[in-house]
Amino acid sequence: xxxxxxxxxxxxxxxxxxxxxxxxxxxxxxxxxxxxxxxxxxxxxxxxxxxxxxxxxxxxxxxxxxxxxxxxxxxxxxxxxxxxxxxxxxxxxxxxxxxxxxxxxxxxxxxxxxxxxxxxxxxxxxxxxxxxxxxxxxxxxxxxxxxxxxxxxxxxxxxxxxxxxxxxxxxxxxxxxxxxxxxxxxxxxxxxxxxxxxxxxxxxxxxxxxxxxxxxxxxxxxxxxxxxxxxxxxxxxxxxxxxxxxxxxxxxxxxxxxxxxxxxxxxxxxxxxxxxxxxxxxxxxxxxxxxxxxxxxxxxxxxxxxxxxxxxxxxxxxxxxxxxxxxxxxxxxxxxxxxxxxxxxxxxxxxxxxxxxxxxxxxxxxxxxxxxxxxxxxxxxxxxxxxxxxxxxxxxxxxxxxxxxxxxxxxxxxxxxxxxxxxxxxxxxxxxxxxxxxxxxxxxxxxxxxxxxxxxxxxxxxxxxxxxxxxxxxxxxxxxxxxxxxxxxxxxxxxxxxxxxxxxxxxxxxxxxxxxxxxxxxxxxxxxxxxxxxxxxxxxxxxxxxxxxxxxxxxxxxxxxxxxxxxxxxxxxxxxxxxxxxxxxxxxxxxxxxxxxxxxxxxxxxxxxxxxxxxxxxxxxxxxxxxxxxxxxxxxxxxxxxxxxxxxxxxxxxxxxxxxxxxxxxxxxxxxxxxxxxxxxxxxxxxxxxxxxxxxxxxxxxxxxxxxxxxxxxxxxxxxxxxxxxxxxxxxxxxxxxxxxxxxxxxxxxxxxxxxxxxxxxxxxxxxxxxxxxxxxxxxxxxxxxxxxxxxxxxxxxxxxxxxxxxxxxxxxx
Amino acid sequence: xxxxxxxxxxxxxxxxxxxxxxxxxxxxxxxxxxxxxxxxxxxxxxxxxxxxxxxxxxxxxxxxxxxxxxxxxxxxxxxxxxxxxxxxxxxxxxxxxxxxxxxxxxxxxxx
Numbered sequence: 001x002x003x004x005x006x007x008x009x010x011x012x013x014x015x016x017x018x019x020x021x022x023x024x025x026x027x028x029x030x031x032x033x034x035x036x037x038x039x040x041x042x043x044x045x046x047x048x049x050x051x052x053x054x055x056x057x058x059x060x061x062x063x064x065x066x067x068x069x070x071x072x073x074x075x076x077x078x079x080x081x082x083x084x085x086x087x088x089x090x091x092x093x094x095x096x097x098x099x100x101x102x103x104x105x106x107x108x109x110x111x112x113x114x115x116x117x118x119x120x121x122x123x124x125x126x127x128x129x130x131x132x133x134x135x136x137x138x139x140x141x142x143x144x145x146x147x148x149x150x151x152x153x154x155x156x157x158x159x160x161x162x163x164x165x166x167x168x169x170x171x172x173x174x175x176x177x178x179x180x181x182x183x184x185x186x187x188x189x190x191x192x193x194x195x196x197x198x199x200x201x202x203x204x205x206x207x208x209x210x211x212x213x214x215x216x217x218x219x220x221x222x223x224x225x226x227x228x229x230x231x232x233x234x235x236x237x238x239x240x241x242x243x244x245x246x247x248x249x250x251x252x253x254x255x256x257x258x259x260x261x262x263x264x265x266x267x268x269x270x271x272x273x274x275x276x277x278x279x280x281x282x283x284x285x286x287x288x289x290x291x292x293x294x295x296x297x298x299x300x301x302x303x304x305x306x307x308x309x310x311x312x313x314x315x316x317x318x319x320x321x322x323x324x325x326x327x328x329x330x331x332x333x334x335x336x337x338x339x340x341x342x343x344x345x346x347x348x349x350x351x352x353x354x355x356x357x358x359x360x361x362x363x364x365x366x367x368x369x370x371x372x373x374x375x376x377x378x379x380x381x382x383x384x385x386x387x388x389x390x391x392x393x394x395x396x397x398x399x400x401x402x403x404x405x406x407x408x409x410x411x412x413x414x415x416x417x418x419x420x421x422x423x424x425x426x427x428x429x430x431x432x433x434x435x436x437x438x439x440x441x442x443x444x445x446x447x448x449x450x451x452x453x454x455x456x457x458x459x460x461x462x463x464x465x466x467x468x469x470x471x472x473x474x475x476x477x478x479x480x481x482x483x484x485x486x487x488x489x490x491x492x493x494x495x496x497x498x499x500x501x502x503x504x505x506x507x508x509x510x511x512x513x514x515x516x517x518x519x520x521x522x523x524x525x526x527x528x529x530x531x532x533x534x535x536x537x538x539x540x541x542x543x544x545x546x547x548x549x550x551x552x553x554x555x556x557x558x559x560x561x562x563x564x565x566x567x568x569x570x571x572x573x574x575x576x577x578x579x580x581x582x583x584x585x586x587x588x589x590x591x592x593x594x595x596x597x598x599x600x601x602x603x604x605x606x607x608x609x610x611x612x613x614x615x616x617x618x619x620x621x622x623x624x625x626x627x628x629x630x631x632x633x634x635x636x637x638x639x640x641x642x643x644x645x646x647x648x649x650x651x652x653x654x655x656x657x658x659x660x661x662x663x664x665x666x667x668x669x670x671x672x673x674x675x676x677x678x679x680x681x682x683x684x685x686x687x688x689x690x691x692x693x694x695x696x697x698x699x700x701x702x703x704x705x706x707x708x709x710x711x712x713x714x715x716x717x718x719x720x721x722x723x724x725x726x727x728x729x730x731x732x733x734x735x736x737x738x739x740x741x742x743x744x745x746x747x748x749x750x751x752x753x754x755x756x757x758x759x760x761x762x763x764x765x766x767x768x769x770x771x772x773x774x775x776x777x778x779x780x781x782x783x784x785x786x787x788x789x790x791x792x793x794x795x796x797x798x799x800x801x802x803x804x805x806x807x808x809x810x811x812x813x814x
Numbered sequence: 815x816x817x818x819x820x821x822x823x824x825x826x827x828x829x830x831x832x833x834x835x836x837x838x839x840x841x842x843x844x845x846x847x848x849x850x851x852x853x854x855x856x857x858x859x860x861x862x863x864x865x866x867x868x869x870x871x872x873x874x875x876x877x878x879x880x881x882x883x884x885x886x887x888x889x890x891x892x893x894x895x896x897x898x899x900x901x902x903x904x905x906x907x908x909x910x911x912x913x914x915x916x917x918x919x920x921x922x923x924x925x
Contacts, residue, residue, distance in 0.1 A: 522868070
């Protein structure tokens with residue numbers, strides 16, 4: 001028979017414990033979950049990003065009411081438990097309901113400590129604990145000239161202050177100790193942190209004792225310090241600490257001290273009552289960090305199903321990010337007998353590192369500004385490693401030990417498999433490597449399989465580095481990436497600067513934008529060449545030597561060094577004369593393979609490079625031109641037969657396809673561009689997986705964009721519907737041009753639209769008729785240069801470069 | 815040494831290459847940004863890609879098939895790849911490019 005389990009509190013500890021319980025034994029218990037907050041479980045650590053506006057509340061919900069319902073949990077959110085009757089094994093809620101339990105978990109967490117200053121009960125005096133507090137701070141940001149005081153210069157207080165400052169509030173932090181975050185930082189690092197906060201416009205008062213809170217009409221007005229200073233404020237946040245919430249347990253007669261006493265199995269002094277999280281005390285310790293609490297969640301789930309498990313309190317390092325300042329601290333860094341310091345400072349960069357050594361072992365570390373090596377040092381503390389051999393270079397981190405070369409990845413590569421990467425969820429490097437071995441390739445995969453970086457997110461960089469070290473080139477760090485090793489600028493930066501600085505040649509780009517190489521590399525050269533010709537069609541001369549081989553030779557190179565030649569068939573329409581010319585060329589040049597392509601034309605494969613100008617000349621004679629099957633440019637416009645022949649056709653889709661192709665051929669785009677025009681919604685031209693697709697309907701033309709049918713398969717998204725062919729042509733020209741002017745080189749339309757959003761594109765191309773027209777006009781200016789057949793030009797003027805410059809083989813034979 | 819006249823420097827595109835057919839295989843003759851000329855085997859040791867079709871940058875060329883990068887001076891593959899292409903002596907005399915025919919006949923270019 002299923003037993004009844006009641007849980008009081010739906011915080012992170014309870015959410016995690018239930019998750020483990022349902023994984024291990026989903027049907028053992030009939031669960032009822034009480035929560036005083038009227039909502040499910042969210043990641044409390046992430047309230048700071050919600051306050052600063054980086055995340056929405058929805059994004060930090062870990063277990064919603066729906067999640068619990070899906071697991072069969074009866075939720076009583078917004079309802080408090082007011083009494084526990086241990087002899088009857090029942091709880092009483094504030095609604096008066098009495099429920100029986102077989103097992104009870106107390107997960108009441110902690111209560112923020114409110115200093116009982118005069119005026120602490122005024123309206124506008126809050127703690128920083130839950131969503132209500134966060135919302136109160138957010139709404140203060142909407143008021144003009146808002147002022148706030150934060151009492152408490154610990155992590156929570158500083159995050160509150162930083163978030164308020166970001167919201168435009170004038171903030172003062174009042175801290176009773178001599179420097180900020182004195183439990184995690186020494187005074188030097190505290191000084192750097194204070195300086196960084198002051199630079200962000202936050203006032204900081206250390207060694208400051210609060211005396212009294214002044215009010216007006218029941219609302220907070222100012223804080224008075226004991227030296228008489230008056231700090232006016234509309235909101236006063238007390239972030240001076242938390243206390244385990246033990247009242248309910250104590251009233252029920254359970255053993256409590258600072259917290260509710262629990263044993264190694266998380267059982268309280270009553271065998272049917274368990275407890276975990278910030279409300280417990282274990283071997284004299286109470287808990288505030290997530291990592292040990294998540295360990296407790298694992299143990300409590302095991303205990304509930306009768307399996308043996310032991311909770312061990314491990315030493316935890318603190319790696320924090322306060323308002324963009326990286327901090328790391330671990331171990332004991334107080335001055336003490338036999339403690340020796342190794343200190344590194346780089347004032348200009350705001351970097352401070354201090355190692356505390358005792359008996360040739362690191363016992364403590366404090367880092368500020370550059371915390372990349374923190375986990376390595378922490379590993380040395382935990383393993384009690386003797387550091388005397390590497391003492392001289394120890395402070396420079398793992399990259400400098402054993403003569404290994406300087407490499408930003410080396411620190412991560414050097415970490416042992418049991419090095420902890422994600423402190424919140426207790427995930428070590430080896431587990432991440434295992435997940436990668438099982439097929440994880442992205443940060444999201446790692447989050448989904450190991451939970452690493454799924455809580456506070458400060459280890460995200462580290463997880464990405466483990467991915468990069470393990471996967472090598474297969475992992476692309478998702479953050480803004482520079483174009484290549486020649487520059488630190490991103491593609492977007494370069495595009496913007498080319499326009500704003502009016503850079504019109506590659507040497508101008510290299511010089512003005514500080515390229516570190518003399519003339520680029522194979523990665524940046526094609527990109528810069530494209531950006532220049534797209535932005536300055538009349539001034540810039542396309543550089544063949546900055547093109548990939550296919551675009552330089554106007555044919556596709558094959559693995560054996562021969563080429564394929566694809567003449568254009570406008571809208572997929574051909575004639576017997578064209579087919580005869582293709583057949584003759586295939587015979588004459590000994591073409592081994594003739595293939596019909598997916599783009600409704602014919603591919604001649606296996607052409608020798610020397611023969612290219614001659615075969616082009618022959619094809620030109622029959623009126624055939626380059627199909628640009630090799631280009632990051634307009635490829636094909638695929639059509640169906642439409643109203644000319646088809647009994648379902650609503651418009652002349654073939655005719656529109658031919659017009660579009662004749663209008664757009666020869667244009668260069670960031671990546672290849674394929675169009676489709678279908679004569680009716682039966683969509684025989686497969687227009688809805690093209691970069692730009694048109695579906696003809698009785699009343700006009702439905703234009704959609706951003707489809708894909710390659711490694712990704714995506715349906716196009718609706719852009720607009722127009723009544724006439726002329727409008728369709730203009731919208732498609734404008735769409736192509738806005739993509740040409742803005743996208744990163746080698747982004748297909750779908751990828752680019754994903755980044756900028758379809759709404760933005762619609763505003764420019766559909767809604768704002770002037771912008772649409774201007775875009776279409778700029779496309780036409782570019783086309784006045786590029787709407788031409790490169791085959792004809794190369795066959796007549798450049799055929800010699802397709803030949804060897806000399807043939808010594810013949811001379812040798814003679 | 816048997817220097818023979820191959821072509822004018824300007825017959826080779828700036829930051830580009832042309833090929834010379836020899837009894838022992840194709841040799842790629844590169845012209846860099848600074849109008850220096852280098853000659854190497856045309857064949858990438860990885861999958862046989864034609865190096866003369868690669869993008870020339872600095873004193874290096876990138877193979878068009880899989881982006882291996884070779885130093886034109888030493889013939890060594892750059893970065894993480896390991897490989898070596900043959901290099902041949904060149905001379906420029908009054909805008910004419912000269913190669914050493916005796917070196918080309920020894921067969922090192924066959925790769």
